[in-house]
Amino acid sequence: xxIMQANTPTGIVGYxxxxxxxxxxxxxxxxxxxxxxxxxxIKEKAVAGLDEDTITISIEAARNALHRAQINPALxxxxxxxxxxxxxxxxxxxxxxxxxxxxxxxxxxxDWEFACKAGTEAMQAGIGFVGSGMQPYxxxxxxxxxxxxxxxALEYTAAAGGAAYIIGRAEESLAxxxxxxxxxxDTPDFWRRPxxxxxxxxxxxxxxxxxxxxxxxxxxxxxxxLGRSAKDYNYVTFHQPNAKFPQRxxxxxxxxxxxxxxxxxxxxxxxxxxxxxMLGLTAILDIAKPGxxxxxxxxxxxxxxxxxxxxxxxxxxxxxxxxxxxxxxxxRRKEVDYALYTRYRGKLSMK
Amino acid sequence: xxxxxxxxxxxNSQRYSLIGEECPACHYKIFxxxxxxxxxxxxxxxxxxxxxxxxxxxxxxxxxxPEGFEAQSPYTVALVKLDEGPMITAQLTDVDNGAVxxxxxxxMVTRKLAEQGDEGLILYGYKFRPQMAMA
Ligand SMILES: [Zn+2]
Numbered sequence: 001x002x003i004m005q006a007n008t009p010t011g012i013v014g015y016x017x018x019x020x021x022x023x024x025x026x027x028x029x030x031x032x033x034x035x036x037x038x039x040x041x042i043k044e045k046a047v048a049g050l051d052e053d054t055i056t057i058s059i060e061a062a063r064n065a066l067h068r069a070q071i072n073p074a075l076x077x078x079x080x081x082x083x084x085x086x087x088x089x090x091x092x093x094x095x096x097x098x099x100x101x102x103x104x105x106x107x108x109x110x111d112w113e114f115a116c117k118a119g120t121e122a123m124q125a126g127i128g129f130v131g132s133g134m135q136p137y138x139x140x141x142x143x144x145x146x147x148x149x150x151x152x153a154l155e156y157t158a159a160a161g162g163a164a165y166i167i168g169r170a171e172e173s174l175a176x177x178x179x180x181x182x183x184x185x186d187t188p189d190f191w192r193r194p195x196x197x198x199x200x201x202x203x204x205x206x207x208x209x210x211x212x213x214x215x216x217x218x219x220x221x222x223x224x225x226l227g228r229s230a231k232d233y234n235y236v237t238f239h240q241p242n243a244k245f246p247q248r249x250x251x252x253x254x255x256x257x258x259x260x261x262x263x264x265x266x267x268x269x270x271x272x273x274x275x276x277x278m279l280g281l282t283a284i285l286d287i288a289k290p291g292x293x294x295x296x297x298x299x300x301x302x303x304x305x306x307x308x309x310x311x312x313x314x315x316x317x318x319x320x321x322x323x324x325x326x327x328x329x330x331x332r333r334k335e336v337d338y339a340l341y342t343r344y345r346g347k348l349s350m351k
Numbered sequence: 352x353x354x355x356x357x358x359x360x361x362x363n364s365q366r367y368s369l370i371g372e373e374c375p376a377c378h379y380k381i382f383x384x385x386x387x388x389x390x391x392x393x394x395x396x397x398x399x400x401x402x403x404x405x406x407x408x409x410x411x412x413x414x415x416x417p418e419g420f421e422a423q424s425p426y427t428v429a430l431v432k433l434d435e436g437p438m439i440t441a442q443l444t445d446v447d448n449g450a451v452x453x454x455x456x457x458x459m460v461t462r463k464l465a466e467q468g469d470e471g472l473i474l475y476g477y478k479f480r481p482q483m484a485m486a
Contacts, residue, residue: 021445050423051444051462055475059367059461087473096475100367100461102400324483332483334447 003181003225004124006131011173011313013137014069014166017282018061019269019329022047024341026156032338033151041242045159045270047336047344048145052160054083055093057143057275059100061164064323065139066101068174069166073102076166077135078126079109082118082142082274083162086111089194097141108135115190116239117300118142119163119274124180124306126167138167142298144273149198150347157242159270161329163278174316175285175294178309179226183218190301201301207245210303215239215249218305219297223253226309230254234292237263237280239299241271246280249297262287263296268330283326290314366476367461371437373399380435403459404482405433412448419465427451431479445480456482 024047026040048057058081066073079098086093094109103109112118112125119142126138143162148154170176189210192199202210215238223229230236236259238246243266250260263280272279277298284294290312297307342348364370371382375396379388388395410429413420420426427443429451443451444462457479464476 049445049462051442051464051478053463053473055473056460056462096367099363100475102368328483 003179003222004127005179006127006177008131008133009170009176010127010130010167011170011176012165012285012310013071013168013172013174014065014067014319015174015282015285016061016064016066016068016164016323017161017279017326017329018057018064018143018163019046019161019272019279019326019332020048020052020057021332021334022049022336022341022344023333024336024338028338028341029156033155041156041244042267042270044268044335045157046161046272047341048160050344053087053145054081054085054143054162055087055096057145057160057162058093058097058141058164061141061143061162062097062101062139065164065166067323068319069137069168070322071137071166071168074106076101076103076107076137076139078129078138079103079107080112080122080125080138080140081110082112082114082120082122082140083144084113084115084118084192084273085145085147103139114304115300115302116144116241116271116273116276117298117304117306119278120298120306120308123165123167123308124182126165127177127180130167130169136168140165140167142274142278144275146271146273147198147345150342152198154199154201157266157271159272161269161272161279162275163282165278172315173313174319175288175310175312178311179222180306180308181218181222181225182304182306183214183221184304185214187214187301187303189303206241206301210301211239211241211245211299212249212252214303214305215297215299216252218307219253219295222295222307222309228309230259232293233259233295235262235284235288235294236260237277237284237294237296239297239305240264240266240276240280241299243267265326265330279326285312285316286320286325286327288312288316290316369401369403369459369477371399371401372396380433380437382433382437382439399435401433401435401459403477405431405457405479407443407451407453407455407457408432408438409453410443410451419467422466429457429479431457442478443480444478458482
């Protein structure tokens with residue numbers, strides 16, 4: 001059987017979001033590069049401040065997850081950070097996050113990598129760690145401060161943000177994992193060599209054979225194995241490289257707008273890479289009610305998709321307001337122009 | 352260099368997350384941690400985790416930063432009165448420099464303080480930002 005289910009049922013015992021304060025509108029980017037001619041893929045994207053990176057984003061999302069889980073951070077058996085923008089090439093983000101939240105030293109810390117699905121991989125591994133009884137809790141984070149080449153199509157969407165999940169046993173959880181599944185092939189849609197500052201991509205190759213093939217196949221297989229269809233779910237969220245792709249994937253699978261709109265954040269935060277699917281899920285958990293079902297599927301270039309089926313429990317009640325909600329972060333908004341944006345993203349050469 | 356790495360490393364827990372002490376005699380909350388209670392001079396006591404909430408007591412905007420802090424200039428430094436009592440000096444973040452007022456409720460966040468050039472360490476530590484509403 002291709003779907004994955006732990007011997008001991010697991011679930012999400014706490015979750016936390018983080019979106020930086022700054023926004024650059026897509027029309028401001030098109031003003032600079034196309035004289036405003038042509039459409040833009042989203043309304044605006046979130047930009048990290050001068051003192052933010054994947055580690056600081058991870059720390060705040062993790063603290064929010066701990067506020068909602070109400071557990072002792074020393075019981076976190078692993079602190080894993082999935083990202084393609086780890087601040088160090090060598091030195092784990094996970095150890096710094098673990099130290100800042102009080103999880104050290106009796107923990108297994110480390111970093112994960114798989115383009116935009118690095119964080120959901122860490123969630124799947126967490127289900128295995130907890131489901132096998134090796135650890136009571138695992139913290140899995142997806143966060144990025146994505147870089148994009150000035151003037152490239154990706155510059156409109158490459159954004160910053162992240163989300164953190166504490167995985168524990170099902171009986172303590174706000175939402176139980178019913179099953180998870182991964183669909184992976186060697187597909188060269190998007191990449192970056194170690195010495196390159198900006199990523200390269202296969203232009204139109206990124207759509208059909210990469211994003212849609214993997215996301216749709218992952219969800220189809222998971223639904224088939226569970227004997228379910230789109231109508232069995234209250235909410236669905238996908239990886240969100242722009243506004244169009246996740247809505248089209250949802251339609252291809254038979255979902256309707258009422259199921260995807262709560263988790264669709266890319267129009268107002270952009271593509272937060274490893275944070276994207278996981279932030280869609282925090283926004284859904286903020287409003288979800290006991291007994292509701294959530295389907296979520298990440299996508300990582302290279303390429304693969306991790307799909308999860310979740311059942312919300314009665315313990316969700318009152319948790320949303322134990323930390324700032326995803327929508328509270330989205331509402332906290334300071335617009336910046338292209339000049340300030342280039343300084344914040346370190347695009348100005350100072351030497 | 353090694354001495355400096357060791358100095359930053361020893362300060363990690365108090366700098367990342369505002370861990371101080373509570374005086375066992377007078378229950379004064381102490382930050383940063385030290386040998387004796389500044390309030391009653393008894394030996395300082397067990398670890399105490401501050402909530403991170405406080406208010407701005409005074410503030411000034413730095414336009415000519417010390418060496419190593421140029422990257423984030425200009426920035427506002429404040430004297431923050433923590434809810435548990437002690438006063439600490441810290442940078443403010445996620446706020447417009449002109450919008451800071453005495454009495455502004457703030458909360459602790461962990462951010463990048465400085466980078467030791469392109470090849471050195473990145474230093475993280477506490478800053479304060481305007482408190483976010485919970486709902
Ligand atoms: Zn004392």
